[in-house]
Amino acid sequence: xxxxxxxxxxxxxxxxxxxxxxxxxxxxxxxxxxxxxxxxxxxxxxxxxxxxxxxxxxxxxxxxxxxxxxxxxxxxxxxxxxxxxxxxxxxxxxxxxxxxxxxxxxxxxxxxxxxxxxxxxxxxxxxxxxxxxxxxxxxxxxxxxxxxxxxxxxxxxxxxxxxxxxxxxxxxxxxxxxxxxxxxxxxxxxxxxxxxxxxxxxxxxxxxxxxxxxxxxxxxxxxxxxxxxxxxxxxxxxxxxxxxxxxxxxxxxxxxxxxxxxxxxxxxxxxxxxxxxxxxxxxxxxxxxxxxxxxxxxxxxxxxxxxxxxxxxxxxxxxxxxxxxxxxxxxxxxxxxxxxxxxxxxxxxxxxxxxxxxxxxxxxxxxxxxxxxxxxxxxxxxxxxxxxxxxxxxxxxxxxxxxxxxxxxxxxxxxxxxxxxxxxxxxxxxxxxxxxxxxxxxxxxxxxxxxxxxxxxxxxxxxxxxxxxxxxxxxxxxxxxxxxx
Amino acid sequence: xxxxxxxxxxxxxxxxxxxxxxxxxxxxxxxxxxxxxxxxxxxxxxxxxxxxxxxxxxxxxxxxxxxxxxxxxxxxxxxxxxxxxxxxxxxxxxxxxxxxxxxxxxxxxxxxxxxxxxxxxxxxxxxxxxxxxxxxxxxxxxxxxxxxxxxxxxxxxxxxxxxxxxxxxxxxxxxxxxxxxxxxxxxxxxxxxxxxxxxxxxxxxxxxxxxxxxxxxxxxxxxxxxxxxxxxxxxxxxxxxxxxxxxxxxxxxxxxxxxxxxxxxxxxxxxxxxxxxxxxxxxxxxxxxxxxxxxxxxxxxxxxxxxxxxxxxxxxxxxxxxxxxxxxxxxxxxxxxxxxxxxxxxxxxxxxxxxxxxxxxxxxxxxxxxxxxxxxxxxxxxxxxxxxxxxxxxxxxxxxxxxxxxxxxxxxxxxxxxxxxxxxxxxxxxxxxxxxxxxxxxxxxxxxxxx
Numbered sequence: 001x002x003x004x005x006x007x008x009x010x011x012x013x014x015x016x017x018x019x020x021x022x023x024x025x026x027x028x029x030x031x032x033x034x035x036x037x038x039x040x041x042x043x044x045x046x047x048x049x050x051x052x053x054x055x056x057x058x059x060x061x062x063x064x065x066x067x068x069x070x071x072x073x074x075x076x077x078x079x080x081x082x083x084x085x086x087x088x089x090x091x092x093x094x095x096x097x098x099x100x101x102x103x104x105x106x107x108x109x110x111x112x113x114x115x116x117x118x119x120x121x122x123x124x125x126x127x128x129x130x131x132x133x134x135x136x137x138x139x140x141x142x143x144x145x146x147x148x149x150x151x152x153x154x155x156x157x158x159x160x161x162x163x164x165x166x167x168x169x170x171x172x173x174x175x176x177x178x179x180x181x182x183x184x185x186x187x188x189x190x191x192x193x194x195x196x197x198x199x200x201x202x203x204x205x206x207x208x209x210x211x212x213x214x215x216x217x218x219x220x221x222x223x224x225x226x227x228x229x230x231x232x233x234x235x236x237x238x239x240x241x242x243x244x245x246x247x248x249x250x251x252x253x254x255x256x257x258x259x260x261x262x263x264x265x266x267x268x269x270x271x272x273x274x275x276x277x278x279x280x281x282x283x284x285x286x287x288x289x290x291x292x293x294x295x296x297x298x299x300x301x302x303x304x305x306x307x308x309x310x311x312x313x314x315x316x317x318x319x320x321x322x323x324x325x326x327x328x329x330x331x332x333x334x335x336x337x338x339x340x341x342x343x344x345x346x347x348x349x350x351x352x353x354x355x356x357x358x359x360x361x362x363x364x365x366x367x368x369x370x371x372x373x374x375x376x377x378x379x380x381x382x383x384x385x386x387x388x389x390x391x392x393x394x395x396x397x398x399x400x401x402x403x404x405x406x407x408x409x410x411x412x413x414x415x416x417x418x419x420x421x422x423x424x425x426x427x428x429x430x431x432x433x434x435x436x437x438x439x440x441x442x443x444x445x446x447x448x449x450x451x452x453x454x455x456x457x458x459x460x461x462x463x464x465x466x467x468x469x470x471x472x473x474x475x476x477x478x479x480x481x482x483x484x485x
Numbered sequence: 486x487x488x489x490x491x492x493x494x495x496x497x498x499x500x501x502x503x504x505x506x507x508x509x510x511x512x513x514x515x516x517x518x519x520x521x522x523x524x525x526x527x528x529x530x531x532x533x534x535x536x537x538x539x540x541x542x543x544x545x546x547x548x549x550x551x552x553x554x555x556x557x558x559x560x561x562x563x564x565x566x567x568x569x570x571x572x573x574x575x576x577x578x579x580x581x582x583x584x585x586x587x588x589x590x591x592x593x594x595x596x597x598x599x600x601x602x603x604x605x606x607x608x609x610x611x612x613x614x615x616x617x618x619x620x621x622x623x624x625x626x627x628x629x630x631x632x633x634x635x636x637x638x639x640x641x642x643x644x645x646x647x648x649x650x651x652x653x654x655x656x657x658x659x660x661x662x663x664x665x666x667x668x669x670x671x672x673x674x675x676x677x678x679x680x681x682x683x684x685x686x687x688x689x690x691x692x693x694x695x696x697x698x699x700x701x702x703x704x705x706x707x708x709x710x711x712x713x714x715x716x717x718x719x720x721x722x723x724x725x726x727x728x729x730x731x732x733x734x735x736x737x738x739x740x741x742x743x744x745x746x747x748x749x750x751x752x753x754x755x756x757x758x759x760x761x762x763x764x765x766x767x768x769x770x771x772x773x774x775x776x777x778x779x780x781x782x783x784x785x786x787x788x789x790x791x792x793x794x795x796x797x798x799x800x801x802x803x804x805x806x807x808x809x810x811x812x813x814x815x816x817x818x819x820x821x822x823x824x825x826x827x828x829x830x831x832x833x834x835x836x837x838x839x840x841x842x843x844x845x846x847x848x849x850x851x852x853x854x855x856x857x858x859x860x861x862x863x864x865x866x867x868x869x870x871x872x873x874x875x876x877x878x879x880x881x882x883x884x885x886x887x888x889x890x891x892x893x894x895x896x897x898x899x900x901x902x903x904x905x906x907x908x909x910x911x912x913x914x915x916x917x918x919x920x921x922x923x924x925x926x927x928x929x930x931x932x933x934x935x936x
Contacts, residue, residue, distance in 0.1 A: 003793075007599050007832045017833035018566040020841040024922045028848040030736055034869045038707050040738045044606045045836040053832045054568050060596055061577035065589035068576030074585070081488050082580050085532045091570075094543025099556040100762030101899050102547060103890065109545030110761045123525045135618035135763065138805075138815040142657075149660055174805035174815035178629075180660035183810040221514035252512050257519040268818065272488075276822030277593040278583040278615070278782065280764030296656070318656035322559065322621040322649045322751065323762025335539060341529030344487040350508045351489040351496075357511055358499040374511055401588055409585075412806070429490035430499060461588035463795040471787035471799045475776060477612055479602040 003462075004059050008479055011046035017053050044481055063462045064277070065406050071432055075378045075409035075421025076169065076217060078247050078269035080348075085339065086272065086332035095331050100323035104308050111307035114300045114324060117334045118284075121265060124337075124345065125246075126254025127286035131295040132267075133325040137244055140264030140283030141175040141211070146317040147262060147287060147294035148209045148238045149179060154293075154315070157236070159208035165194060167218055167413040172211045172242060181208060188415055192220045192371040194228050203235035213242040214255065214263075215376035217413040217421070219356065221248075229259035238262065243286075246270040247425070248353055248377035251346025255286075262287045271333035282329035296320050351426035352377040355433060359422055362437045366444040370416050378423035380416055391447040393418040395454035399446065402460040403439045486529055547896075553924035554896040555853065557873050557915020558703070558903075559620065559647045560762060561730050561754040564842055564918055566833045569756065569826050579822055583782070587797045593821065594796035597784035600828040607734045607831075608748045609741025610770035615782040616824045617816060620727065620751030621650040623767030624697065625657035626780045626814055627725045627747045628665075630771075631695035633813075634778060635723065638662055640695055641688045643670035645680075645702035646727055648903045654697075671704060673907055676877040679867040680708045686716040693720055695747075699727040700740060703904060704913065705850075705873030706866060707737065714744035723747065728768065731755055731827075732917070733871050735843030747771050756826025766823035777803060780814030845918035846872035849925070853916045856929035861936055865911050875901060875911040882912045885935065893931020895924075 030039055048056075065072065072079035090096065098107055118130040134140035145162065152159050162176040165186045176183040184202055189195040194212065210232050215221045222228065232239050241255050241263035247270045249255065255263050267273050267282035275281075287295060293315040301310045340348065353376050360369065360379040367381040383393035397407035397420070409421040424433060446453045458464065491499070496508070505511060512520060530538060549562055573579060577592060584590030584597075597615045604613035617623040628640050640658075642651060644667050655665055668688045672681040680702070689696055696717050701707050710726075717724045726740035728750030740748045753765040771779055777800060785799030805812040831839065850872040854864050863877040878885035882900040889897040902909035916925075 004595065006595075006602070007828075008602070011835075015835075016837055017835050018568075018838060020834075020838055020845060021564060021918050023845065023848075024920065025848050025852040025925075027844065028851045030844060030847055033847070033851060034707055034737075034871070035709075037709075038738055038869070039736060040734075040742075043735060043836050043840055045603065045834075045839060046832055047835045047837065048832060050566075050568060050833055053829065054572075056832070057572050057596070057829055058575070060592035061572070061575050063591035063595075064577040064581045064593055065586075066577045067580040069580075072582070074582060077582055079582060083488060085535060087574060087579075088536060089539040092539055092543040093548050093550070094546045095539065096760050097548040097550070097562075097758040098546045098761045099549075099554060099562075099759045099896070100560055101556050101558055102554070102896055103887075106547035106552065106890075106896070107761065109542035112545065113542050120526060126522070135622065135820075136816070136818040138817055139618060139622070142815065146656070146660060170805035170807070170809045170812065171815045171817055173810035174808075174812040177810045177812075178657070178660075178815050180662075221512075223514050226516055251524055252521060253515045253519050254522050257522065258516065274579040274822070275582040275818075276579050276820075277581045277590075277596075277825065278821035279818040280618075280766075280820045280823060281818040282764075318659065319649060319652040320622070320656050321653065321763065322619045322647075322765060325762075326618075326764035327761040328764050331539065335535055338527065338530050338538065339532070339535050340487055342524040342526040344529050345524065345526070347487040347489055350511075351487065351491050353511050354491070354496060354499055354503070354508055357503045357505075361503045374505075374514065376511075397586065398588070401586065406589060407586055426487060426489040426491075430495040458588050462591045463588055463789040463793055464791055466587050466789050466795050466797045467787045468797055468799070471785040471797050472802075475783075475799055476786040477598070477601055477776070477783050477799065478605045479598070481606075 006479055007048060007056055008046045010048045010052045010056060013047060015047045015049055017048055017050040070404050071428055071436055072406040073408050073422045073424050074406060075423040076244055078423060078425055080272055080425035081427035082272055082274040083336060086335045089335045090328050090331045108307055111300050113334055114330060115302055115307055117330055120337045121284055121286060125286045126256030128289045129292035129295060130284055130286045132284045132330050133296045133321050134283035134285055135321055135326050136281035137264055137266040137283040138171045138175060139320055140285045141171055142178055143285050143296050143317060143320055144240050144262045144264055145175055145179040147291050150294040150317055151291055152208055159206055161206045162208055163202055163210040165212060166415050167216050168211060168213055169217060169242060192218045193222050193224055196224060196227055199231055203231060207235060207237045209238040209240050211240040211242060213245060215245045215248050218371055218380050219375040219378035220371060221376055225258050244269060245377060248349055250349035251342060252349050256288065262291055267329055267333040272336040273329040273332040280326045280329055282326040348426045355424040355426060355428055358433055359424060363440055366441050378421060381420040382416055383418035383420060386447045387418055389447050389451055391451050391454050393420055396443055399443050399454045399457040401458035405436060405439060552894055552896050553927045555898045555914045555916060555928060556896050558899040558913055559751060560759045561917055562759060562919050563732055563754045565757055565830055568833060569829045572829050573822060573826050578825060584798060591796060594784045596825050596828055598786060598796050600824050601784060603828060603831050604768055604770050608770045609739030610748050611773040612776045612779065613770040614779050615784055616819045617767030617769050617781055618820060619765035619767045620749060621653035623749035623769045624650045624727055625654045627749050628654050628658060628695065630778050631723045632663055635694040637692050637694035638664050639693045640665045641693050642667050642697040643685055644668060644905060645670045645704055646697055646699040647703050650727060676863050676865055677867040678704060678865050678875055678911060680706055682712050686712050689716045689720050689722055691720050693722040695723040695725050697725045699729050701729045701733055701871040704866060704875055705870040706868040707871055710743050732843050732846055735839035752827045753823060755830045756823045764820055764823050766820040766827060778813055781816045781819055842918040846916060849916035849920040850874060853914060853925050853928060856925050857932055860929040860933040862932050872917060873913060873915040875913055878910050878912050881910055886912060888935040889931045892935055895928050895931045897928055
């Protein structure tokens with residue numbers, strides 16, 4: 001047994017939780033209006049009381065670590081504080097209880113919010129056009145590549161390859177495949193940047209685009225960005241920027257100014273909308289003017305003082321969401337940008353980058369630092385020194401759990417052995433960082449003196465390490481009803 | 486203001502540790518001519534002011550309290566128990582992320598496992614993932630799964646599948662070798678509309694990878710799917726069923742029992758109000774032989790070192806962070822918090838509650854139809870329906886809807902020209918357990934006045 005039973009185990013025949021509304025009409029018997037062959041005879045849902053349901057999920061919640069519990073330095077995920085005012089504004093009845101198909105005349109506030117948010121994101125990134133329709137970063141990537149392909153097609157060009165550096169998020173190559181493109185991996189140069197010689201050799205007439213992450217997943221700004229953009233454009237290809245790491249650049253550089261053609265933003269990272277235990281996110285797409293005709297539709301447009309949905313466009317890549325994206329998250333991101341303003345956003349980037357560099361400088365005596373240079377919003381350390389002691393990065397991560405800190409992203413980027421990718425974000429204080437540094441140093445000492453402490457970790461969590469091999473070999477992915485149940 | 490706690494004294498001390506003079510020195514890798522742009526943004530607003538500003542934007546929108554609403558078409562206003570949002574506001578849920586470190590995320594993982602179990606029980610399927618973005622992208626992913634499985638190019642999709650879902654499927658497959666064939670699965674006879682199964686059955690051939698149908702269909706009709714499933718079986722095609730409204734599963738035979746290979750749908754209505762269409766939660770459930778082709782996260786049950794039951798993300802070699810360009814999909818973040826809401830809602834409603842709100846939805850829709858007929862409307866739907874039906878508007882749906890709103894103060898439904906120009910004289914009217922008798926009176930009175 002788990003120490004918290006499944007909701008099904010709290011069920012008792014005839015017990016009930018909430019009551020449905022009082023009847024408004026004489027009941028219609030479903031059997032009178034639907035063929036009996038269409039009606040189900042059994043509905044195997046639990047029957048639990050309201051208090052049992054409440055306690056069950058409350059107790060489950062207690063088994064989670066969260067940003068509001070303690071530091072959560074998960075690299076490339078930007079686990080910053082989620083402002084509580086965002087939750088208030090997103091629950092404004094006029095922004096929550098509205099239907100996607102109500103006439104635009106009755107949804108002017110919603111349309112204005114989307115229009116204005118797109119304009120704010122355009123100002124922040126420097127791109128003239130933004131679509132907030134993609135539901136998450138990966139869907140933004142798909143829209144970006146499809147837009148690029150549509151642009152090539154509009155110039156009567158067929159291109160079938162996409163270049164992706166080997167340091168990229170796994171979503172980039174997966175998106176390439178979903179876009180029907182052959183994915184070509186680019187090796188990273190010794191300084192952590194793009195290898196220009198290799199890029200030149202890879203850029204042929206079949207290359208549609210390069211997808212690069214800026215700053216890269218090594219936490220480094222691409223120092224040769226101007227040369228990269230020039231080479232790619234000279235080959236007739238486009239530059240796609242994975243904007244998962246935009247938090248490092250707010251107010252410090254507008255990616256469009258660098259010559260990038262298209263980028264997506266993860267509103268749930270940079271713009272503070274909560275991660276929700278794995279979503280919902282929101283993945284706005286920002287493009288240069290030549291790609292605007294291809295953005296997903298429908299687009300929100302302004303006509304004088306009113307807002308409307310544009311007529312279908314023959315050039316658009318089409319729709320990627322049932323309506324206009326994860327609107328509730330757009331409300332939160334809009335609230336965040338309006339709360340911070342230009343100075344606040346720049347301060348966020350400054351503190352995010354300062355915090356990461358402070359960790360880099362403070363931990364480089366105890367952990368290997370594969371790329372020893374100023375980093376941006378995250379720093380990638382390596383547990384290679386500890387590996388020689390028989391301790392793996394996984395062990396370091398699990399030991400952090402015992403100290404009440406969420407581990408960083410581990411074994412990623414895949415080009416760094418024993419990688420620990422640490423992103424503190426701007427909302428951790430110096431004291432919080434000092435505590436993290438202290439714990440990481442203690443773990444480094446434990447690796448030397450008592451490695452089994454790390455091998456056995458965690459011991460202070462709701463469960464110890466899990467048997468993932470059996471879970472994969474014999475998947476148990478649902479509660480199987482007992483016979484006669 | 487940036488929610489950043491560092492003081493200037495903290496920053497100065499930290500810069501000394503880093504060994505640089507100023508924060509500017511940390512940004513020297515950026516090309517100098519592009520450094521430090523001026524952002525053209527409105528001034529920062531304190532909490533009180535930003536709440537007021539957003540309240541003003543909200544006041545420009547009509548809610549269901551302002552105008553009686555019969556809008557459905559894939560987005561339904563259902564009863565969501567009060568405890569759901571109390572839970573969703575718990576930091577432990579909403580400020581956590583994907584459970585990469587299972588020892589610190591047993592809450593999220595067990596809730597995912599319970600969600601997957603509930604979806605299987607509702608749909609009659611054997612495996613559910615932990616969600617996709619929305620119903621539309623879930624359908625697109627189902628089509629991609631069938632393409633990879635069968636290596637066949639054709640997809641037969643009923644016109645009575647949600648038009649936005651069809652559009653998203655078109656976008657997702659636009660760069661791939663997929664031929665989406667939309668088949669007229671409803672036919673007109675004067676003012677009425679009825680199912681046309683034969684056209685679907687005839688369209689399925691040996692090059693068909695899957696046939697996609699919706700249940701109840703986009704027009705609200707509950708159609709006998711057996712001939713379609715039989716035809717698919719004969720030709721080796723898979724059957725994808727889109728669930729129109731998850732509450733209908735409280736009453737209708739689950740798609741798994743009808744022979745579906747994949748079931749997709751939109752679960753938003755179980756977790757909260759429509760929120761202008763998002764965030765939703767895409768349901769994705771399959772028969773067990775397809776488990777290793779499923780896109781997105783799946784939670785599995787296992788044990789820890791001490792033999793204690795526990796939960797973990799499983800079969801991750803399907804996913805992009807391991808498999809990269811050979812992954813089943815590029816999805817990473819899904820809609821975990823919305824599915825948590827749906828899980829809690831289904832738990833609190835339970836067996837009886839879900840059935841009751843399904844019956845009340847059906848009841849309200851049939852009373853709305855009767856009231857409209859009493860007001861002189863012609864009910865176009867000539868088939869059994871669940872909680873949605875079509876009404877005939879001879880002068881055109883758009884014009885009638887506009888008058889009903891302006892003169893009658895009701896949002897009477899959705900213009901069905903979004904399905905096909907053949908339906909531009911039909912209005913789709915939806916009702917749920919939240920539809921009141923006075924809403925229905927207002928609808929009938931408005932109709933009578935607008936004639």
